[in-house]
Amino acid sequence: MTFVDVNRPFVGTELCVARARALGRAQDSYKGNLMRNLTPRCAIIALAAASLSACASVPAETTVAAAPAPAADAVTPLRSDVVTELPRVATPRHYSIIVNPDMDAMAFTGNVAIDLTVFEPTQAITLNANNLTFSSAKLVAADGSTIALTPGSIADNLTVPFNAAQTIEPGDYRMEIAYAGEINTQASGLFALDYPDKRTGEDVRALFTQFEAPDARRFVPSFDEPSYKATFDLAAVVPADLMAVSNMPVVSSEEQGDGTKLVRFDTTPKMSSYLLYFGLGDFERMAMKASDGTEVGIVSPAGSGEQARFALEGLAQIVPYYNDYFGVDYPLPKLDNIAGPGSSQFFSAMENWGAIFTFERLLLDDPKITSAATRRAIYDVQSHETAHQWFGDLVTMGWWDDLWLNEGFASWMQTKSTDHFHPEWDQLMQRIGGREAAMGMDAFATTHPIVQEIEDVSAVEQAFDAIAYQKGEAVISMLEAYAGEDTWRDGLRIYMKKHAYSNTKSADLWSAIEQAGGTGVSEVAYDFTTKPGVPLVTVTGATCEGGNTTISLKQGEFSLDRKAEVTADPQSWRVPLLLRTGADGGMRELLEGTASYTVPGCGAVVVNGGQLGYFRTLYTPEMLDKIIAAFPTLAPMDQYGLMRDNLALSFAGYQPMGEGLDVLAAVPTSAEGVLAESTTNRLYEFYEFLEDDAAKAKLAAYATKHWQPRLMELGFEAKADDSVVNAELRDSLIRNLGAMGDPSVLAEADRLAAALANDPTALDGPLKQTWLAVIARNADADQWNMLRRLANETTSAVESDSYFTALGAAKDEALAKQALELALTDEPSKTVAANIISVAVSGHPEMGYAFVKANRDAVAELVDPSGRNAYLARQAAKGAPEQAIAQLEELRANVPASDHGVIDKAIAQEKYSLANTARQREGLSAWVDTL
Template structure:
């Protein structure tokens, strides 16, 4: 799953696809099941396990409900009068048990437990161990947020009239909203799915259609082929008026992009990318894709929890990051289309074919899919510099991992709520960073051979992290498990200190010592740090160097003299604190370093300065040393760092001159670059340049550049006469600048454009923009608008999130005052994070008491997002005066 990058409530508070030829690699025959071992967590009794499901669903699109029948073949391991499965919000109207040996059916009584999300089926007498089929009839709810079977309403691309489609989202605990299931990842089984649906709509599932039969009265029954053995959360069903583009991937699997009718051709770019990914992954993992088809289905709207989901054979992706609409898709979004799809397709192996045994090891799915996404994108599009993006991912993870409220990569999960919270930057970005580090330690060939063995040995099964480490060690990476345990079983960030450096006779000798980095316990961790075995690459900035593993303190020799980069190539998950003399030397040498080291040194030293480990001035000196012709991603990061510095002065009433000084520095460093790029896209320009243009425009506007703001306002004004005046890849950039600086007249136009939009992506963009204004009165009006029916079920929460970015206290108070109404606008899976996310931009000490009071009323498994919000807010309040004073002193010295 690719998590959505939006602010994330605690409610907790209060096809027809055509059949394709059989695939060359046959689906394995079902194997005998066994009781789940005690070493794997489960909320079910462990006295039974499924082998096969058959589900027939009849959805009522207008009534937002469905009727269904289900049968589950399972084995009962011990005598018992009851069988317990997961079920949530299902009304079970009948249940019976059919023995596999043909005995008489046994009537069952169904009792549901809403809190435990289970259904217990009880017989009149004790059932003997053996094989049975549990048959049930039931009804359920079609939701308006992305949980279980859900509906999305959107404007038809051909008529502009609103239409409705259905989709499913079952990760993590929501297959139980669709059918009574053993809804845990270790209970794998095969699935037969059938649907009785309107004859003019397309039905899609994990497998191709086996048959479609007209039933009369405008209905048909669609039966899908049997799936391979898989976890319940990977089952998928979709229904709507769709277009489907398809082609054959190199190894013979049919791949398709499914889009709302009238938008099919917008899937062409994604289809071309998809066809390249399957053979690449099949070759890399040494296992061909085992299903006969792979679709990626575009859904309009949005979720506060996720952006895309890796259902086996039928990936679901929100339209904004799958379809290439020339009227609004930016170069950066096109890049995201490729990257998100690469992530989800990687899951078809890492997650679907081989699945973590329990949510403790969720990172085995997500960290590896993130890592493989980067590797595949670098293989297909090296000119996008995707490997440099790993630095940003590392920093996102460290942004959480530096606080006491963090958690290990492998974490203990016990409840549904804890599972929902596990989808975070530690699981994804720290997971990717640790994998990148371990691959470098093992070597690419050894790492790959270990992964291939792991895939072959555990196909159609479940694993834990040590299964992977064992496979890679056996491939030729001794000592890897110990390092992996250090970085995955304990939380936090190593701090590697360069204590001394001398050069004599052409050899540099450095002494390093290990401590721990923290943002809220600096003295505590300095006195009693955790210990890691830390892989290093010591270089002089050339990209080549010496690999070592640091434990405690050590002295190393490095051929050549000059500044030493301790984390060469930036693949190590640690921070490096240099002596002032060495940092000064690194600053002078920065223009000659590899782009990834420029990027990593800048990010690392800014973070160290913000956290108080070194003076801010030294980090700004490094920032000022970034060359004017730096790699586009380095230039983007540098411009962003200037903008972050300028924002430190937003709360100072007398800082206009200093903010102008910072803007002048950005203009001096990158103004000529923007002028050369121009205000308009150029045909055939590199994606990295197009992204840099958008980034520089956004940064300069945020810092108050009058020329950029005036240009944005001029272009925005044209929309009053021509709604398509801004169409093109820079549309969202200009809209974002104009929206932030919107007047009352501008805001009214934004809302009108949202009402009139005939594109779901465009409509969502305008509604989000309605919450982006700096003006307080407009922000208040946007919040009220979010509670009306105008934005629709999935865009209202995004309006509130947009308001929170510039008015966090206002958004927070509004949500608490309208909690029940806002609750209906947020995915169940995101509720624990939504409120906490609203205050990410707050600096108000009064907010601490509000958050702490809210936290005190929550169950323990819902408190982590509030813990993080409180820790982060305390950090900003404590940090700001010091950093602001250091910044002003540095500017005065210039």
């Protein structure tokens, strides 16, 4: 393992052969149009390599194959059933792009040559563009003749026509455009991040790109939609002492004699425009070969050193595992993951093909500040983005209405791969939390189906939500269990091979699963992906006779804001069940309407055994009593799912509040770590939810009595032999008990704050951010100023952002207001300022949102354009429901209609809270009185 400069020219037979393999294994696949994807020297080597059996065939002991190369003459008009905002008169085949960024002026110039095919006579070629200006444009025909083009104005839908004075006849052309654009300060298009140099502390600047969903058009005029796939050649004129990174390795780097160099990257495979990537900065690269021969690397700010190793070694594990699972080799010669300082209000990482981008806090393992939970997240997020290299990059949804084919599957696969390599982390338990997040949105009338209608690109950003991610993962997990793991995997292999380098719709996936033997999957999948909402399975009766339990079930619909309506006329789903008594294997059934089943045993029957079904289960009081009595003997997964499910049913009014809370109380203090953590999280949420001081004090005393012994057993300090699960539980207990005023936690926080005042390393270690949260919440003016000083003194961007964000958490309103004012200065980084504001508004919603409203334009500039109105809606929704509703409705009246969806969801949730809070608090207080 060595540091490798990514700008090193791409030479040598090994990588050339790898490039050849990436384009197909059969000898003929290296001929014709595919040869244009290889550099001349590499093409010669590739042709020779194609005749070698070692390069042209798969070892007999494995089913893994290279993804079939796209057909050489597959240039056709966009299929009619795929949405597009562009005229269907042309399609791109290849882009050659050269950009020249000016990092000081925050601007860039570019030239692009687009090889395209025109299918019918037209007067204009229309492309996507945003905030670009054009200095020249022309078409060059196959015979060398040219047609001058005049750019029109960029329309509201971010398209621009390039008009010709004559008819453009069908045929092949090269479209050449000279243009200019801006470098942004937020993660949209080509953007800059400023951060302290890890070696000197001096401010430095690096460039990165973020194009999903509609922002490649900020970087290059293009057919910027997922179905317009093409190959890309990217080159850049950059400072000679900086490292440039893109999807493919560097093929040449030529000094220009003026302190710059011209860096050229190898040609990409055929891909969608949103997956293109460019980065530039004072970087270093740690790299190694994965077992499949892929070179994997972590690109990070210079001085990161060993902080990259944990992610690198994980990446080297994940790629071969996915090769095997999907039955298709990763088709690029390298896969980098690039660390960027700062944060975004919209995303944490992006799956650019061959060049994943991840914010540093979720990629680099800094022993001074990285917690156990963050180490889990580093592996988990990287697993997600690497899964996209197949689900999303190799095979891409045709339009954004099938976004879940990217995000739901990447979420599901990240859990599977993380659990495979780290079963001790209990990763599968995390799916319960994801399911609950999805159902929390899906139970409102404002929800949408997994496969949703996206009419235009302005609405795409709202599709990135818990339905696409968490419901997608939950439904896939359910379908995998229904079809069987082997059948499901075989279906995905068929899907990957059949649709490599192309675009799909959800029906294409179901067809592949059925082809693999997944009989009946399509019908269940259709129900759960095209219908919004949450099924409700109600137990209408249960009797025990002869050692068996006969249980009667009825399928309905669970809702938070339409309970009467869905009770009278529920939607119907075909619902897969796993009925089991205790922790036995159980029996699988498919519920349609009503049915009765006989289950072996007379104990507690769990309807959703293993918690893989996407539905809620309403038990009779008698059955729930049996479940509570048997709780210690149930599988941890069922304990967790039953606890969350019954709390949701009680708070929604489907059963008394006490029933769900009794299930919570049944969780033993010796519970598995993920379940114990979730339990204490719920107790803290209830503590914050209550308004009566006496009830809050009693609940806090209950939490301390039951959970402080577990914290004392774990200790206040991290241990070398900590499991990840125990380390995360310690973190949760400190935060939650501290927030509820536990004296021992607050005393330890005071001791550590005093130590920090004299020694900036006093908190260094995996609990640093945990104790910062407790200290900041209870900070006085001196402690607050200490945190601010430390934020400015550290050379770690992640540490600095943590200190600055903590400033907003102060309970003292005057200090929180100072944090808000600080966020609008140049002192914190431009990307962390929005975090400061969000934290401050959470603690002081009335004062905080008044500040946001008074400074709306300045606050909006601190957020990615794609996430601005969602961010503002989150701030407006904090505080008392009546006030939140008024704030949200005012916001809705002042934003485009395309942004109404996210605000409407927030309004629905606040109206539900307004109608139900009194009942919920009364029931919670009554239960607390019994403790």
